[in-house]
Every structure is written in structure tokens, then in C-alpha cells.
Amino acid sequence: MRQQLNRRSLLGAGVALGAGAATAAVATPAQARAAQAADAADVVVDTVVVGAGLAGLAAARKLVAGGKKVMVLEARDRVGGRVHDVSLANGGTMERGAQFTGPTQTRLQALAAELGVRTFTGYNTGDSVYYTADGTAIRYSGALPPMDDESYQALGQAMYQLDTLASTVPVDAPWTAAKAEELDAQTFHSWIEGNVSNDTARTILHLISNGALSAESRDISLLWVLFYIAVSGNETNPGNLTRLTSTLGGARDSRFVGGPYQIATKMAVQLGSRLVLKAPVRRIVQSGGRALVVADGLSVAASSVVVALPPTLAGRIAYSPALPATRDQLTQRFPLSSIAKAIAVYDKPFWRDAGLNGQVASLTGTTRSTFDNSPPDGSYGALLAFLDGDQARAVEERSDATVKQAVLDDLVHYFGAKAATPTEFVLGRWDAEEFSRGGAPGFTAPGVLTRFGTAIRRPAGVIHWAGAETATFWNGHMEGAVRSGEQAAADILKG
Numbered sequence: 067m068r069q070q071l072n073r074r075s076l077l078g079a080g081v082a083l084g085a086g087a088a089t090a091a092v093a094t095p096a097q098a099r100a101a102q103a104a105d106a107a108d109v110v111v112d113t114v115v116v117g118a119g120l121a122g123l124a125a126a127r128k129l130v131a132g133g134k135k136v137m138v139l140e141a142r143d144r145v146g147g148r149v150h151d152v153s154l155a156n157g158g159t160m161e162r163g164a165q166f167t168g169p170t171q172t173r174l175q176a177l178a179a180e181l182g183v184r185t186f187t188g189y190n191t192g193d194s195v196y197y198t199a200d201g202t203a204i205r206y207s208g209a210l211p212p213m214d215d216e217s218y219q220a221l222g223q224a225m226y227q228l229d230t231l232a233s234t235v236p237v238d239a240p241w242t243a244a245k246a247e248e249l250d251a252q253t254f255h256s257w258i259e260g261n262v263s264n265d266t267a268r269t270i271l272h273l274i275s276n277g278a279l280s281a282e283s284r285d286i287s288l289l290w291v292l293f294y295i296a297v298s299g300n301e302t303n304p305g306n307l308t309r310l311t312s313t314l315g316g317a318r319d320s321r322f323v324g325g326p327y328q329i330a331t332k333m334a335v336q337l338g339s340r341l342v343l344k345a346p347v348r349r350i351v352q353s354g355g356r357a358l359v360v361a362d363g364l365s366v367a368a369s370s371v372v373v374a375l376p377p378t379l380a381g382r383i384a385y386s387p388a389l390p391a392t393r394d395q396l397t398q399r400f401p402l403s404s405i406a407k408a409i410a411v412y413d414k415p416f417w418r419d420a421g422l423n424g425q426v427a428s429l430t431g432t433t434r435s436t437f438d439n440s441p442p443d444g445s446y447g448a449l450l451a452f453l454d455g456d457q458a459r460a461v462e463e464r465s466d467a468t469v470k471q472a473v474l475d476d477l478v479h480y481f482g483a484k485a486a487t488p489t490e491f492v493l494g495r496w497d498a499e500e501f502s503r504g505g506a507p508g509f510t511a512p513g514v515l516t517r518f519g520t521a522i523r524r525p526a527g528v529i530h531w532a533g534a535e536t537a538t539f540w541n542g543h544m545e546g547a548v549r550s551g552e553q554a555a556a557d558i559l560k561g
């Protein structure tokens with residue numbers, strides 16, 4: 067899909083970077099750099115977008131609509147980034163990466179509707195099962211596993227406390243929260259252990275960290291968790307923990323018919339030859355209010371750049387001049403979570419016959435969280451199994467075949483012998499993908515948001531930052547990615 071580029075004709079059009087510098091008898095270092103940059107450019111556009119995930123694609127689309135000449139440089143041989151569906155031999159499609167959407171994710175759903183991609187509510191009929199630490203199965207209906215009154219009250223109180231604290235955290239500047247210093251000086255783990263005396267409630271809160279943030283409670287700053295709760299909403303609906311963690315009525319309420327990858331590929335089709343694949347960006351040189359973006363095999367000059375990557379990947383690009391230290395230090399401290407995702411495909415969703423909805427939460431096993439991932443018409447069955455946080459880390463050195471077997475052993479334990487023989491098996495090991503290096507969300511450890519957070523969206527010269535990890539609503543989600551891209555484009559269009 068790489069464009070056939072004619073460097074000489076583009077430069078010959080007289081729009082080369084720093085043309086003025088070439089007329090001076092002697093040059094300042096800045097002029098010399100600009101002239102060098104002009105010489106190095108293969109293409110000149112108004113804005114270069116780095117990364118063709120949902121954020122980069124949404125940014126490019128809006129910039130094009132605003133009349134800008136745009137080029138998108140994507141490292142992989144496909145678009146979508148952490149959104150990627152695969153075709154099955156049975157003719158269906160399964161989501162290797164992101165899949166769920168829910169209430170208040172308005173921009174993503176509006177974009178999908180505009181592109182002709184519909185949503186459907188995930189399968190929720192029947193019982194969920196909770197597996198205790200000793201492997202005992204407890205069937206239940208509703209949002210929470212059965213527990214005694216004292217545990218129920220303790221959990222409710224802790225969730226209320228977290229929501230109340232989250233309501234004090236501004237979504238666009240969490241580091242300005244009234245108690246930001248105190249909240250950012252502790253992990254979620256230390257808060258749970260110090261504030262919740264009931265064993266069951268503590269266990270469920272640690273499980274929420276693993277399931278909803280794909281990270282262990284000891285990894286994450288309490289301020290980050292509160293921010294992540296606060297952004298689980300939109301301009302008119304403040305975020306709350308229940309929406310963030312729920313299936314029905316929450317972040318995992320619905321899926322896209324045919325998968326969300328279509329949202330990315332349809333935007334890519336609209337961008338046409340403005341999109342260049344297999345072009346990892348290695349260097350961004352700024353000079354004289356312009357930038358030269360250097361990818362493998364292609365250099366593009368522009369008056370603005372949108373880097374639509376998770377901070378940790380943005381930090382792997384070389385910048386000249388160097389970025390402000392706060393920004394660089396932020397990218398050194400903003401990891402993506404550890405996540406793998408497996409989907410076992412069957413002829414039928416056989417667990418439904420046993421009155422199960424496919425949802426398991428377990429305190430042991432390689433996979434501790436499962437969902438019914440069958441298509442809307444249930445014409446075949448699919449069980450989705452997450453490996454979050456420590457579970458993803460534990461299998462890092464293991465082959466795909468052994469991970470598959472470990473997941474199937476768990477599925478047999480949860481759903482019976484029929485789970486042992488899927489017709490197909492999909493495995494996404496996101497930590498091992500060069501251009502993801504982890505899943506979602508990104509998160510920060512104590513001390514990061516309050517010391518380095520201000521650099522998350524602050525432009526560096528002509529470089530604007532986008533990506534789900536920069537979003538002020540549904541940060542770390544597809545909704546956040548779309549919003550962040552559109553926001554960066556709006557900022558550029560505003561000038």
C-alpha cells in the first residue's frame with residue numbers, strides 16, 4: 067500500500083521546508099538544520115500523523131475534513147493498532163484486541179454508526195460463576211458474587227469511598243485534585259489494605275484492579291485509579307466504578323457486529339493514499355516552526371505533527387531537539403499493562419444449555435476472567451479468556467501451544483469437557499508485539515501523575531500528542547482514542 071513517491075517533483079513544487087534559508091549568504095545553525103531537513107524530505111504535507119490506531123485515524127480524518135494535507139505513517143502492515151479482528155475458518159470474525167463498548171462512549175459509537183458499523187448487547191442470559199481461591203464454584207446472577215451482609219456492606223462502602231474520591235479528581239488535570247499529593251503517594255494496594263477491613267471486599271477490589279485495569283493493585287497509584295474511575299463517563303455523566311467495571315450497563319455492555327476493526331479499516335479506506343503502512347517513525351526533527359518526520363524509507367516535512375501513540379512508544383522515537391525533560395521523563399514512567407487475550411471457538415455455545423452466560427471470575431488459573439464471545443445470532447460459540455497482569459506475565463516465556471493448553475484446561479474446569487476441543491483458537495499476546503508492547507490501559511505508579519502528568523498533552527513545538535492514554539474521557543479505551551485524535555486535530559485546525 068506504500069505510495070509511489072516522487073521526491074524531486076514534490077520538492078520542485080517549491081514547498082520544501084526552509085526554502086528561505088537557502089537564499090541567505092550565511093546560515094545560522096537553525097537555518098542550516100532547516101535546509102538539511104528540506105533536503106531530506108520526500109514529501110511535504112500540512113500535518114503528519116504518526117500511528118494509524120483509532121486515535122491517529124480519527125485525527126487524520128478530521129484534519130482532512132478541515133482542509134489539511136495529511137500523511138499518516140503507520141509502523142505495521144495493517145491499521146488499527148490495538149484494535150484487530152481475525153477471520154475464522156467458519157466464516158466468522160473474532161476480536162484479538164479491543165471489543166467492548168458501553169454507555170457514555172458517545173464519540174466511538176457515533177463514529178461507528180457513521181461508518182455503518184452497528185453494536186449489539188453482549189450475551190448476558192443465565193448465571194455467572196465465581197471460583198474461590200480453593201477452586202469452589204459459586205453460581206450467581208447479577209453483578210456481584212454472593213457474599214455475607216458484612217462483606218457486601220464493606221464492599222459497597224469501599225466503592226462509595228472510591229467514587230467520592232474520584233469525584234474530586236479533574237479529568238483534564240488529575241494532578242490538581244485537592245488531595246493529589248496524598249493520593250499519588252500510595253498504591254491502590256496500600257489503600258485497599260489500609261482502608262478495607264473485610265477480607266472478601268479486599269479480595270474483590272484487588273480482582274477489579276486485575277480485571278478492569280489489567281494490572282495488579284500494587285503496580286498502580288491510587289490517584290491513577292481514581293482518575294480512571296473519573297473518566298469512565300462523559301461531559302454529562304460523571305464516571306463511576308460501577309460503569310467502569312460492569313458488563314450490562316457498563317464498559318463491557320456491547321460489541322460491534324463484525325468487530326471494531328471495521329471502524330479502523332473504513333477510516334483507512336477514506337484516507338486512501340494519505341496512509342502509508344510499514345513505515346515506523348524513528349526520528350522527528352523540529353526546526354524553524356516545522357518538522358521533518360523520518361520513517362523507515364520515507365521522510366515527510368510538515369508544519370504540524372500528531373504523535374498518536376501510547377506514551378511509552380512515543381518515547382522510543384528520537385527527537386531533535388530533545389523533548390522537554392518532563393515529557394521525556396513521563397514517557398519513561400508510563401507503561402502499558404500486561405495482557406493476553408485468548409478466544410476458543412466451538413460449533414455451539416454449549417454452556418448456554420447449562421444456564422451459564424459464559425462469565426467467570428476466578429481467584430486462580432491462567433485465565434481468571436471469561437466471557438461469551440459468540441456472534442449476535444449464536445450461530446457458533448466462542449469463549450473469550452483474558453490473561454491480565456500477573457497472569458500475562460506468568461506465561462511470558464511459554465510457547466503459544468502451552469498457553470493454549472493452559473487456557474483450555476481452565477475452560478474445561480469452568481465449563482466442562484466440551485471446552486477441551488475448540489474448532490479454532492485465537493491468541494493475542496500484546497506484550498510481545500513490537501508496536502504495542504503491552505495492552506490497555508497505560509497506567510502510572512505513585513509519584514508520576516503529580517510530577518510529570520502536566521506533560522501528557524502539552525504540545526512540544528509543533529508536535530501534538532494523541533492516543534487513548536492522553537484522553538480525558540474513557541482514557542485507555544477505544545472511546546478515549548477517538549476523542550484524543552479528534553481533539554489533537556481540532557487543536558491544529560484552531561491554529
Ligand SMILES: Cc1cc2nc3c(=O)[nH]c(=O)nc-3n(C[C@H](O)[C@H](O)[C@H](O)COP(=O)(O)OP(=O)(O)OC[C@H]3O[C@@H](n4cnc5c(N)ncnc54)[C@H](O)[C@@H]3O)c2cc1C
Nearest residue numbers: 117119120121141147148164165166347506533534542544
Ligand atoms: C487485548 C486488548 C483488549 C482491549 N479491550 C478493549 C475493549 O474491550 N474496549 C475498549 O474500549 N478498549 C479496549 N482495549 C484498548 C483499546 O484497544 C485502546 O485503548 C485503543 O485501541 C488505543 O488506540 P490508539 O490509537 O490510542 O493506540 P494504538 O491502537 O496502540 O495505535 C498506535 C498505532 O501506532 C503504531 N505505531 C507504534 N509505533 C509507531 C512508530 N514508531 N511509527 C509509526 N507507527 C507506530 C502502532 O502500530 C499502532 O497502529 C483493549 C486493548 C487490548 C490490547
